[in-house]
Every structure is written in C-alpha cells, then in structure tokens.
Amino acid sequence: MLYKLIYMFHTEISWFNVFRYITFRTIVSTLFSMIIVLLLGRWMINKLRKKQIGQYIREDGPPNHKSKEGTPTMGGCLIIPVILISTLLWADFKNFYIWILLFVISSFGFIGFIDDYLKTIKKNNRGLSIKLKFGLQLIAGSIAGIMLYSYHGFNTQLNLPFFKMISPDLGIFYIPFIVFIIVGASNAVNLTDGLDGLATGPSIVAFSSYLVFSYLAGHVKIANYLQIPYVAGAGELSVICGATAGACLGFLWFNSYPAEVFMGDVGSLPLGAALGSVAVITKQEIVLLMVGGIFVFETLSVIFQVLYFRITGGQRIFRMAPIHHHFELKGWPESKVTVRFWIISIILALISLSTLKLR
Ligand code: 57M
Numbered sequence: 001m002l003y004k005l006i007y008m009f010h011t012e013i014s015w016f017n018v019f020r021y022i023t024f025r026t027i028v029s030t031l032f033s034m035i036i037v038l039l040l041g042r043w044m045i046n047k048l049r050k051k052q053i054g055q056y057i058r059e060d061g062p063p064n065h066k067s068k069e070g071t072p073t074m075g076g077c078l079i080i081p082v083i084l085i086s087t088l089l090w091a092d093f094k095n096f097y098i099w100i101l102l103f104v105i106s107s108f109g110f111i112g113f114i115d116d117y118l119k120t121i122k123k124n125n126r127g128l129s130i131k132l133k134f135g136l137q138l139i140a141g142s143i144a145g146i147m148l149y150s151y152h153g154f155n156t157q158l159n160l161p162f163f164k165m166i167s168p169d170l171g172i173f174y175i176p177f178i179v180f181i182i183v184g185a186s187n188a189v190n191l192t193d194g195l196d197g198l199a200t201g202p203s204i205v206a207f208s209s210y211l212v213f214s215y216l217a218g219h220v221k222i223a224n225y226l227q228i229p230y231v232a233g234a235g236e237l238s239v240i241c242g243a244t245a246g247a248c249l250g251f252l253w254f255n256s257y258p259a260e261v262f263m264g265d266v267g268s269l270p271l272g273a274a275l276g277s278v279a280v281i282t283k284q285e286i287v288l289l290m291v292g293g294i295f296v297f298e299t300l301s302v303i304f305q306v307l308y309f310r311i312t313g314g315q316r317i318f319r320m321a322p323i324h325h326h327f328e329l330k331g332w333p334e335s336k337v338t339v340r341f342w343i344i345s346i347i348l349a350l351i352s353l354s355t356l357k358l359r
Contacts, residue, residue, distance in 0.1 A: 002089040022235045029090040030242035036082050037250025045261050048072035053120050062328045074116045076267025079247045080109040086243035095236040097281050107140035108273040112265030137183045145178035159283045161355040182276040188295035189272030191322050196259035198338050200252045202294040202345035203271050204245050209291045209349045210278045211241035217282040226356050229283040257335040293348040298322040
C-alpha cells in the first residue's frame with residue numbers, strides 16, 4: 001500500500017520509480033521486517049516476562065531442557081504481525097496470491113495463538129486438543145485450497161523436478177493436495193521447533209529459496225527460458241517471502257542459543273503454512289520436500305518412531321523423536337545439532353535451486 005503512495009510521486013522525484021520493481025520492494029520488505037523485529041525484540045521479551053508468559057518444560061524431555069523452564073514464549077506475536085504489516089506496506093495488495101498468504105498466515109497464527117494462550121496464560125498444559133487443532137488447520141487449509149482452485153486460470157498440474165515431460169493434472173483433487181501441503185508443512189515446522197534456532201534457521205533458508213522461485217515463476221521470459229511453469233502474479237510473493245525471511249532473521253538474534261525467547265505455536269504454525277502455500281502457488285510443490293528437507297526429516301523421524309514402537313510393541317529406532325532429541329541424547333551439544341541442521345538445510349536449498357537448470 002505504502003509503495004503505491006510513494007510511487008505516485010515518481011514524476012516529481014524520479015528516484016521513486018524503483019518502487020515499481022518487485023526486486024527493490026523485496027529488499028525493502030526484508031530489511032523492514034528484520035529491523036522492526038530487531039528493534040522491538042527486547043521490548044517484546046520484557047513484556048512476555050512481565051506477563052509471565054514462560055515455557056513449561058515437559059518432565060520426559062532431554063535433561064538439558066529443564067534449564068529452559070520459564071523462557072519467554074509466543075515470540076510469534078511479534079514475528080507474524082511484522083510479516084503482515086510489511087506485506088501490506090510493500091506488496092501489491094491487488095494481487096490475489098498476496099491475500100491468500102495473508103489469510104493463511106493470520107488463520108494459522110490464530111490457531112497457534114489460541115493453543116499457546118491456553119497453555120501458557122491459562123496454564124492448561126494440554127492446550128487445544130489434537131483433534132480440534134488439526135480440525136481447525138484442515139478448515140483453514142481447505143478455505144485456502146478452494147479459493148486457489150476457484151481462481152481463474154489456476155494450474156492444477158504437478159510440476160516434477162528433473163522430469164519436465166511428466167506433469168499429471170490432479171483436477172479437483174488438487175484441493176486436498178493443497179490442504180495436505182499446507183497443513184503438513186505447518187505441522188512439520190512446529191515439530192522442528194524444539195531446539196534454539198532450529199526452526200528459525202531453516203525457515204530463513206526455505207523462504208529465501210522460495211523468494212527466488214516466486215520471482216522466476218512470475219517472470220514470463222525467465223520461466224519460459226528455465227522451462228518452469230509461468231504463474232502470472234506469483235512474482236509478488238517474493239515480497240512476502242522476503243518479509244518472512246527478514247522477520248525470522250531478526251528473531252534469530254534472540255532465538256539463537258541460548259534462546260531468550262521461543263516463537264511458540266503462534267510462530268511455527270503460520271510459518272510452515274505460509275511455506276506450503278508459496279510452494280503450491282509457485283508450482284514448486286515437490287521441490288518443497290528438498291527445500292524444507294529438515295522439516296521433512298524431522299516429521300519422518302516421528303512417523304517411523306511411532307510406527308516402529310507400535311509394530312514391535314515398545315521398541316524405538318531413535319532415542320527420542322523428533323530426531324533432534326536423538327542427537328542431543330547421544331551427547332551432541334544443542335548448538336552443534338542446530339548448526340549442523342542449518343548446514344544441511346543450506347545444502348538442500350542449493351541443490352533445489354540447481355534443479356531449475358536441470359529440468
Ligand atoms: C512442538 N515443542 C517443543 C516452544 C516452541 C507426536 C510428538 C512427536 C509431538 C511432539 C510435539 O509436541 N511437538 C510440537 C515441540 C517445545 O517448544 C515449544 O513449542 C513451540 C513450538 N510449537 O516455540 O514454545 C520445547 O522445545 C524446546 N525449544 C527450545 N528452543 C526453541 O527455540 O529448546 C523450543 C524452541 C520447549 C523447549 O524445550 O519446551 C517440545 O519439544 O515440546 N512431541 C515431542 O517432541 C516429544 N517427543 C516425544 O514424545 N517422542 C516420543 C514419540 C511420541 C515419537 C518418542 O520418541 O518416543 C518431546 N518433546 C519434549 N519432551 N519436550 C519429548 C519429551
């Protein structure tokens with residue numbers, strides 16, 4: 001919105017012409033979000049402390065987590081509004097996909113907020129019941145799925161990296177597919193958020209990668225040259241990816257080991273859902289398995305652990321799932337697990353970006 005206002009004066013101040021460009025607005029939204037989170041972070045932590053919004057630590061977790069008892073949580077209450085405001089200021093609000101993202105981020109943020117509110121403020125350790133939480137996620141994901149499917153010209157073909165000749169059309173089944181990606185990504189980021197900076201780092205990497213994918217998918221010439229699906233209007237998503245990566249970068253300042261604040265479900269659920277939505281809109285849904293490889297890896301570790309436990313009647317593959325706890329219990333220092341997972345996420349993102357040339 002703000003950029004439209006600034007741009008109106010470009011005839012008087014020719015420099016303002018740059019606000020026309022997605023690239024420039026992406027840089028501005030990234031820096032804007034990062035700076036605001038950096039500036040307000042300390043104030044937010046003090047506020048959370050004052051209101052005694054501290055993390056409860058489960059008894060059955062790794063022993064080193066006990067010292068984290070009372071760490072301020074619900075830092076997502078800062079990240080999410082900053083992303084929304086930055087997007088409203090610097091993105092084109094006439095763009096349909098921007099509104100889908102704003103809806104997804106606010107609705108999943110709201111679900112996470114209610115859960116955190118019950119756990120930390122109402123001191124009800126269970127929060128929302130799993131069924132209700134999952135049900136609400138399905139409803140929000142379905143609304144996004146139906147809106148996207150009904151949008152004129154929305155492409156329901158799957159785009160497979162490396163196999164450009166194969167692109168199956170899912171038709172109406174694309175709606176449950178969208179729901180699966182959005183809800184799955186949301187829960188995967190949530191599961192990963194169990195060590196200082198562990199969800200924040202790979203989120204920065206994933207949103208930075210999708211910033212590039214969005215820009216390329218929305219540029220007809222580049223999309224044709226790279227033989228990736230052209231999605232008119234998807235370029236504008238670079239602005240929201242930048243805003244998200246920037247907000248996470250600012251948050252990492254406080255969330256890095258030893259964390260002064262956790263993001264809570266109010267942060268992790270919308271971050272994952274936004275990532276899934278951008279992947280679907282840019283038609284880079286399958287690549288998400290690699291760009292968000294750490295999130296997938298963490299989720300698979302839980303699925304395998306639970307299945308193995310049931311099949312064998314009580315045995316475990318990992319010392320504890322999600323897998324970051326396994327490495328902790330093996331004796332790796334927490335920050336080593338986190339930084340190694342960041343390294344893997346950067347490598348996976350680079351491989352994913354290289355698929356652009358290899359199809
Ligand atoms: C969220 N939340 C953290 C913080 C954060 C099915 C099962 C695998 C579910 C899973 C689960 O509940 N996952 C969801 C994980 C929690 O962090 C809070 O939650 C928010 C994210 N939703 O923002 O507010 C704890 O994580 C630590 N933390 C940090 N630094 C951070 O920056 O150290 C978080 C952020 C915090 C803090 O200790 O309290 C969490 O882990 O609860 N459940 C589990 O992960 C549990 N695993 C388990 O039961 N495994 C079983 C089976 C079911 C697979 C097994 O292996 O046999 C473990 N989690 C905990 N203790 N805390 C095990 C025991």
